[in-house]
Amino acid sequence: MTRTTHRVTSGLVFLGTRTLDIVMIGNRVCATLDRLDAQVGGFSVLSDDTVTIRTADFELCIDIKADYHVAALGRPAAHFLALTLTRFDPDEDQDQRCNQSIMAHVLQTLHRSLSPDYVQWIDPRALLSSADFEMATTLPEEEPANEDLACDVVMETPKAMPRRHTLPGIEETNHVLQARLTCDDPIEGALRTTFREDQIARPDSTDDIREKTTPLRLSVWLLTITLGLFALPMAAALAVFNLLRGENLRLTAQTAALTGTFITFQTFGTTASAMSALQSLLG
Structure with a gap:
């Protein structure tokens, strides 16, 4: 690369x-x-x-x-x-x-x-190679507590293992391989470090729905004031929501659209028929 x-x-x-x-x-x-x-x-x-x-x-x-x-x-x-x-x-x-x-x-x-x-x-x-890349990008489920200790395991392995007929333990083998990937090969060590240290800028998982720019927030308040001319209770509730959670243009537009729809139904006297039609659709 x-x-x-x-x-x-x-x-x-x-x-x-x-x-x-x-x-x-x-x-x-x-x-x-x-x-x-x-x-x-x-x-x-x-x-x-x-x-x-x-x-x-x-x-x-x-x-x-x-x-x-x-x-x-x-x-x-x-x-x-x-x-x-x-x-x-x-x-x-x-x-x-x-x-x-x-x-x-x-x-x-x-x-x-x-x-x-x-x-x-x-x-x-x-x-x-394909095998080396797989080893470098596959993190073990449990990392060694001290990488310096893992490097020391590699250096002390020839002296500390005079046993000829005993296979190395799983943890010991894992430490040795981990140290080789981290210490011996700079390419694989750097690649493994890239996966261990998540450097990707992820968006904050907060519930902030406030609009990011001032013109959009101003549009929310203008639409809320306009809604208050036709339905004051809905505008008051929306204003309280904007103050507590932040101005959101999509929510304000949806509230205004629904309020206008029901005002139209009430004006032409079709609210009951509309609710019955909705009830029949919902079963």
Whole structure:
């Protein structure tokens, strides 16, 4: 994966000929972004080999390249699935870590479904085999309490295990493998760290329904005052709600529409017939 100030690039390498469905790949990437709380705002299929996914913060381009030369392999691959993430408003180091985290989760999803031979990560020279990438992106259920202790296990293993006929324990083997991934291989260690440290900017899960801009909040109050000219109790209740929970234009518009509907029914004397029709529909 090649990093610049604005762009992050990675890819999947296929040595043999494969039939890749760009639409299916794009849909799976969209599902992954939804799980990461990155709301997809646009999905464009530009050709049989290219698809573009847009969110409010970045654009992800997926491109299938045939006979692509992979520098780390020294020979061309039959297919190379290139993923290019471009952030619209880069914010130095924080956004770079966020881009890496998003790309890592997308690569993990595509790796599970497409089973590539290699995964390109960090820079063009960093090429992980399929097995190495799976090990680096699969976190154990329970992390070691102290990573330094895990590194010491690797260094002390030859001295502390003179037992020739005893297999190592599960916990001991887990610590050794964890230390190797974290300490010995910087590529796999960095990739595992990306999954361990969630750098993705997720929206706050609060119940704040207040409009974000001043003109929208002003529109809510103007609509509430207008509603008070026709139905003062509804306008008063809506004003109290706006003061307690915040101004929400959608709620105000829905309240005004329902109030206007029932005022119309009352004016033409069709309220009873309308309620009976509604009751018959509801059973």
